[in-house]
Amino acid sequence: GENVEQHPSTLSVQEGDSAVIKCTYSDSASNYFPWYKQELGKGPQLIIDIRSNVGEKKDQRIAVTLNKTAKHFSLHITETQPEDSAVYFCAAPVRGGATNKLIFGTGTLLAVQP
Amino acid sequence: EAQVTQNPRYLITVTGKKLTVTCSQNMNHEYMSWYRQDPGLGLRQIYYSMNVEVTDKGDVPEGYKVSRKEKRNFPLILESPSPNQTSLYFCASSSLPGTSGGADTQYFGPGTRLTVL
Numbered sequence: 085g086e087n088v089e090q091h092p093s094t095l096s097v098q099e100g101d102s103a104v105i106k107c108t109y110s111d112s113a114s115n116y117f118p119w120y121k122q123e124l125g126k127g128p129q130l131i132i133d134i135r136s137n138v139g140e141k142k143d144q145r146i147a148v149t150l151n152k153t154a155k156h157f158s159l160h161i162t163e164t165q166p167e168d169s170a171v172y173f174c175a176a177p178v179r180g181g182a183t184n185k186l187i188f189g190t191g192t193l194l195a196v197q198p
Numbered sequence: 199e200a201q202v203t204q205n206p207r208y209l210i211t212v213t214g215k216k217l218t219v220t221c222s223q224n225m226n227h228e229y230m231s232w233y234r235q236d237p238g239l240g241l242r243q244i245y246y247s248m249n250v251e252v253t254d255k256g257d258v259p260e261g262y263k264v265s266r267k268e269k270r271n272f273p274l275i276l277e278s279p280s281p282n283q284t285s286l287y288f289c290a291s292s293s294l295p296g297t298s299g300g301a302d303t304q305y306f307g308p309g310t311r312l313t314v315l
Contacts, residue, residue: 090240118303127202127288127306128241173240184229184248184292184302185256190240 086111086178090189105192107174108156114176117157122171164196200225202307210313219274219310221289228294230272234285279314286311
């Protein structure tokens with residue numbers, strides 16, 4: 085079955101710096117890779133996703149890159165701001181998405197220091 | 199407003215006392231799921247449902263039950279809670295996969311923090 089590993093578990097950056105979180109997955113049939121942001125006291129919320137037919141996707145200050153050969157994908161946040169502080173989860177689908185089941189990484193606590 | 203709601207948000211109970219956590223969504227989603235979140239373990243799926251009367255086990259189903267009698271509701275039932283079920287629980291919903299070419303966005307509720315003494 086699918087296995088997702090996420091690194092680092094904690095990340096502290098200065099405001100304005102970039103942050104990068106990396107995930108690896110095991111199932112070569114996986115075709116959808118979302119990133120969720122969880123703020124304190126709230127449920128995870130999708131911030132960006134990428135499908136396997138593209139290598140990079142951007143949305144303002146956030147971007148996701150995908151390397152299908154190496155089976156890893158990364159979240160990039162540029163010009164970080166204090167409101168970016170949260171826990172970030174990557175995920176990958178089981179059985180290529182046939183059941184919509186996602187396997188989540190263990191999360192990265194991002195702290196942006198003002 | 200499109201949302202997933204859960205009740206209660208916080209619950210402290212004792213071992214063996216049956217409890218139900220409700221989950222409701224107003225987006226007409228076919229797919230609903232329950233997760234538990236524990237430090238260092240991320241989000242692990244407990245049960246999921248592809249549609250009314252269709253449920254299946256996730257990765258950590260032991261000690262839990264679910265039902266899907268209506269499309270909008272997906273309650274999580276703990277028949278005899280134990281301390282190892284102390285956790286943060288999330289309900290999520292989404293459209294069925296395939297409607298947009300693969301697994302679809304999951305929308306999460308605000309969470310229920312359960313403590314079993």
